[in-house]
Amino acid sequence: xxxxxxxxxxxxxxxxxxxxxxxxxxxxxxxxxxxxxxxxxxxxxxxxxxxxxxxxxxxxxxxxxxxxxxxxxxxxxxxxxxxxxxxxxxxxxxxxxxxxxxxxxxxxxxxxxxxxxxxxxxxxxxxxxxxxxxxxxxxxxxxxxxxxxxxxxxxxxxxxxxxxxxxxxxxxxxxxxxxxxxxxxxxxxxxxxxxxxxxxxxxxxxxxxxxxxxxxxxxxxxxxxxx
Amino acid sequence: xxxxxxxxxxxxxxxxxxxxxxxxxxxxxxxxxxxxxxxxxxxxxxxxxxxxxxxxxxxxxxxxxxxxxxxxxxxxxxxxxxxxxxxxxxxxxxxxxxxxxxxxxxxxxxxxxxxxxxxxxxxxxxxxxxxxxxxxxxxxxxxxxxxxxxxxxxxxxxxxxxxxxxxxxxxxxxxxxxxxxxxxxxxxxxxxxxxxxxxxxxxxxxxxxxxxxxxxxxxxxxxxxxxxxxxxxxxxxxxxxxxxxxxxxxxxxxxxxxxxxxxxxxxxxxxxxxxxxxxxxxxxxxxxxxxxxxxxxxxxxxxxxxxxxxxxxxxxxxxxxxxxxxxxxxxxxxxxxxxxxxxxxxxxxxxxxxxxxxxxxxxxxxxxxxxxxxxxxxxxxxxxxxxxxxxxxxxxxxxxxxxxxxxxxxxxxxxxxxxxxxxxxxxxxxxxxxxxxxxxxxxxxxxxxxxxxxxxxxxxxxxxxxxxxxxxxxxxxxxxxxxxxxxxxxxxxxxxxxxxxx
Ligand code: HEM
Ligand code: SF4
Ligand code: SF4
Numbered sequence: 001x002x003x004x005x006x007x008x009x010x011x012x013x014x015x016x017x018x019x020x021x022x023x024x025x026x027x028x029x030x031x032x033x034x035x036x037x038x039x040x041x042x043x044x045x046x047x048x049x050x051x052x053x054x055x056x057x058x059x060x061x062x063x064x065x066x067x068x069x070x071x072x073x074x075x076x077x078x079x080x081x082x083x084x085x086x087x088x089x090x091x092x093x094x095x096x097x098x099x100x101x102x103x104x105x106x107x108x109x110x111x112x113x114x115x116x117x118x119x120x121x122x123x124x125x126x127x128x129x130x131x132x133x134x135x136x137x138x139x140x141x142x143x144x145x146x147x148x149x150x151x152x153x154x155x156x157x158x159x160x161x162x163x164x165x166x167x168x169x170x171x172x173x174x175x176x177x178x179x180x181x182x183x184x185x186x187x188x189x190x191x192x193x194x195x196x197x198x199x200x201x202x203x204x205x206x207x208x209x210x211x212x213x214x215x216x217x218x219x220x221x222x223x224x225x226x227x
Numbered sequence: 228x229x230x231x232x233x234x235x236x237x238x239x240x241x242x243x244x245x246x247x248x249x250x251x252x253x254x255x256x257x258x259x260x261x262x263x264x265x266x267x268x269x270x271x272x273x274x275x276x277x278x279x280x281x282x283x284x285x286x287x288x289x290x291x292x293x294x295x296x297x298x299x300x301x302x303x304x305x306x307x308x309x310x311x312x313x314x315x316x317x318x319x320x321x322x323x324x325x326x327x328x329x330x331x332x333x334x335x336x337x338x339x340x341x342x343x344x345x346x347x348x349x350x351x352x353x354x355x356x357x358x359x360x361x362x363x364x365x366x367x368x369x370x371x372x373x374x375x376x377x378x379x380x381x382x383x384x385x386x387x388x389x390x391x392x393x394x395x396x397x398x399x400x401x402x403x404x405x406x407x408x409x410x411x412x413x414x415x416x417x418x419x420x421x422x423x424x425x426x427x428x429x430x431x432x433x434x435x436x437x438x439x440x441x442x443x444x445x446x447x448x449x450x451x452x453x454x455x456x457x458x459x460x461x462x463x464x465x466x467x468x469x470x471x472x473x474x475x476x477x478x479x480x481x482x483x484x485x486x487x488x489x490x491x492x493x494x495x496x497x498x499x500x501x502x503x504x505x506x507x508x509x510x511x512x513x514x515x516x517x518x519x520x521x522x523x524x525x526x527x528x529x530x531x532x533x534x535x536x537x538x539x540x541x542x543x544x545x546x547x548x549x550x551x552x553x554x555x556x557x558x559x560x561x562x563x564x565x566x567x568x569x570x571x572x573x574x575x576x577x578x579x580x581x582x583x584x585x586x587x588x589x590x591x592x593x594x595x596x597x598x599x600x601x602x603x604x605x606x607x608x609x610x611x612x613x614x615x616x617x618x619x620x621x622x623x624x625x626x627x628x629x630x631x632x633x634x635x636x637x638x639x640x641x642x643x644x645x646x647x648x649x650x651x652x653x654x655x656x657x658x659x660x661x662x663x664x665x666x667x668x669x670x671x672x673x674x675x676x677x678x679x680x681x682x683x684x685x686x687x688x689x690x691x692x693x694x695x696x697x698x699x700x701x702x703x704x705x706x707x708x709x710x711x712x713x714x715x716x717x718x719x720x721x722x723x724x725x726x727x728x729x
Contacts, residue, residue, distance in 0.1 A: 031442035033728030037466035038446040040316065041323055042355065048316050055315040114356045115323075119463060123729045197729050204445045206314070206424035210307050214421040219432030220700070 007185050008170040012163050015192035022195035023203065036201035042115035046105055054102025057095045061138070064092060064149075069160055072153035079150055088149050093142050100135040107132055123197045130190050137183035145180065156184075229504040230527060230538040232547050233415075233435035233578050234478060234497060234695075235556040236487060237566050238408055239684060240584040241643070242494035245406040247271050247367070249486035249495075253410075256485045257472070262464025262727075264329035264354050267366060268471035269486040271408040275379040275396065275623070276369045278407075280325040283457040284383045284570065290319040291455030292418050292573035293511065300512045300574065304422055304453045314424065319452040320461075327364045329354040355463070371404065379404075384626035392620050395589065403618035405584040407627075408494070410486060411458040411471035412569065412577030413437045415502065415525075416511045419470070422453030427468075433698070435578055436473045441725065444468050455573035465727050479700050483693040493687075498554025498694040499547060500578065501527040501538060511574045515630040518571040525576075526561050529554070550696035555683060556580070563672075563680055565639045572630040583628050583639055585610070585647075586619040611644045611666060638671070645670035646677045646684075 027034060040047050068075050079085040107128045110120050142148055155172055162169040173184060194200060253269040272278040286292055286303060294303040304310070304319060332349035340347030353360045369378035376397065379385075385393055395401050413430075417437050420428045427443035428450055430436070439450070439459070444467045450459040451468060459470045474484035482488065487495035502525050510521035527534045529551035538548055551557060559566035559582065566580035588610060610617055614637055621633045621640075629635035645666045652663040659674075667677055683691065 032723060032725055035446040035466035035728055038448055040320055041461050041463050044322050051315045114358060118356050121729055201445060209424040212426055216420055216426055216429040217432050218429045
């Protein structure tokens with residue numbers, strides 16, 4: 001087995017398996033541990049400058065990645081007009097920078113503020129480190145190898161689908177520069193880390209809040225039924 | 228009519244001596260844990276004062292409770308969509324500074340200190356970082372500082388009082404304060420429930436206790452900001468929100484909550500109230516001056532045959548109805564109408580009620596000496612006809628308990644005074660005269676009611692103060708479940724510690 005095989009076939013499958021199995025286990029059997037572990041009570045100024053840019057940046061970027069993965073045609077059609085391509089590229093780049101600035105703030109805060117250090121675990125540091133690498137390699141890729149929104153659909157969409165459909169084609173990523181390879185590998189590492197860390201909060205989109213009734217009343221038993 | 232049951236607590240503020248026994252009982256039982264040190268599910272504040280957390284009533288700052296916008300009731304904190312966007316950082320969340328940094332003392336130093344020329348001391352250290360700190364504030368830092376220029380002056384309830392009255396409250400000779408014990412109000416229209424994006428907070432149907440499901444809580448901490456009483460706290464260690472649980476495990480076994488049980492002044496009463504859930508949305512959405520009336524309207528008469536029939540229709544058992552009929556809460560809130568909700572204008576429809584305190588008369592200056600402003604003829608009537616001479620301004624109490632409506636407070640205080648005058652005539656003078664009867668009638672009470680009120684205020688036994696129905700917990704196991712399965716779980720199953728996740 002060569003390195004390429006290990007990094008882009010074996011490792012992705014290990015990380016996907018961990019992601020699915022451990023996430024289910026934790027959400028079902030260890031629900032108390034699932035939390036975003038907010039530290040705003042202890043420190044709020046730097047959190048403001050870290051959390052807001054980071055989350056707003058990263059959520060849009062993730063969304064773009066998802067669109068490229070699921071409906072590459074939409075992306076290609078959008079990019080057919082050069083102006084729109086530039087628009088997408090520039091906004092993607094800015095959002096990436098935005099997220100990068102945020103994660104730097106968050107990291108700095110974790111390492112220097114005593115109140116935050118009091119609630120920091122080694123895994124928290126690892127999460128921020130990998131996230132920082134992810135943002136850094138992503139932003140560098142975007143600036144060094146232009147028009148990612150075009151070649152992504154040509155390279156990554158088929159590669160990721162090949163993984164998901166259990167017919168891996170690592171040769172698609174083999175010729176890429178190491179920077180981009182690192183970005184890919186690092187993101188699989190983040191996926192593997194997700195169920196073991198606070199990153200699990202990403203999965204609790206509270207979107208049903210938009211439609212649920214304001215009030216919730218629960219009884220020990222249904223009164224009318226036991227009347 | 229949708230009849231439901233609620234366990235409610237009454238606080239008779241005239242009796243509170245500010246001893247904090249309640250707070251300590253609660254702390255020992257529930258919040259003596261890492262991450263919860265700074266929480267006071269039960270706290271007692273001195274009023275006038277800024278309370279805990281500091282200035283919690285200032286909703287322009289903290290944005291708690293509900294707001295009427297174009298006839299519709301909405302959270303003051305956020306619209307639903309805004310709520311989602313503010314998840315990453317919630318600008319209205321109180322910080323640790325608004326509470327206080329929990330501290331302890333480095334007692335080990337007293338034992339381990341190397342030999343020195345000076346005595347070793349136990350330095351204060353933060354319970355969060357473990358580092359030495361300068362203690363700047365703590366729980367009840369302003370205890371008993373009724374006239375303090377730093378605390379009392381910043382009480383938001385004083386804001387619309389005339390300047391001269393405010394100044395008078397700051398003069399040492401005219402100082403006045405009272406105590407305000409507070410727990411979660413277990414509201415009928417709770418803002419904490421409405422604000423939680425995960426839907427992790429809920430109200431129990433059988434007794435109205437509002438609980439956080441800690442397994443569903445994701446630390447979005449919107450509840451902390453939305454509760455206008457600041458009675459949800461965020462545990463910085465476990466990453467989960469926590470709040471007063473009204474000691475439901477105690478209530479389910481027929482015991483009063485720890486705060487009420489331990490109360491030294493015996494100021495607390497508990498009992499069932501029946502209420503009409505259909506009326507909640509309308510009663511929460513009336514103009515300020517109608518709030519108290521609408522609230523009282525929503526509490527139902529447990530002796531009314533129609534109410535009883537509707538309660539049975541809803542599956543409420545006979546013993547709960549009987550308990551509601553014996554409930555001291557019902558007497559104070561509905562029968563005598565002397566117990567009022569705290570800050571009804573927050574519109575969460577609280578279910579804990581306060582009997583506002585009486586206060587001594589103000590003093591006047593005479594030849595540069597101070598003397599109490601009493602009428603010589605008849606001490607008993609010192610206040611009945613001159614409530615404005617009370618040291619605690621009526622407007623101040625109105626801002627606390629009746630959304631600013633002074634009439635409500637006057638009615639309540641006159642009732643309390645009439646009973647006092649009547650009983651004083653009866654026990655001290657040995658006979659009831661026509662004047663005291665007239666006073667009672669003016670206050671809107673019968674002699675029988677006055678005696679009941681007197682007994683319930685001064686002489687009640689434990690059983691009269693706390694009237695608990697049987698919870699029938701044994702029946703809440705679903706019939707379809709194999710009882711043996713359940714038996715296997717109780718006490719023997721796998722217990723998960725409430726540990727912080729990674
Ligand atoms: C689904 C949408 C998301 C929501 C609602 C959300 C919400 C939150 C919240 C409330 C916090 C705690 C902030 C505080 O300390 O008060 C947090 C922290 C964090 N989030 Fe998210 N998040 C989301 C998505 C993501 C994504 C996609 C990532 C990364 C890929 C991410 C990475 C992080 C990290 C690393 C922290 C820790 C920051 C620190 O060091 O304190 N989140 N998130
Ligand atoms: S007082 Fe209690 S029930 Fe009411 S909003 Fe606050 S936490 Fe919720
Ligand atoms: S124990 Fe009773 S008297 Fe003492 S502070 Fe608490 S409520 Fe007041």
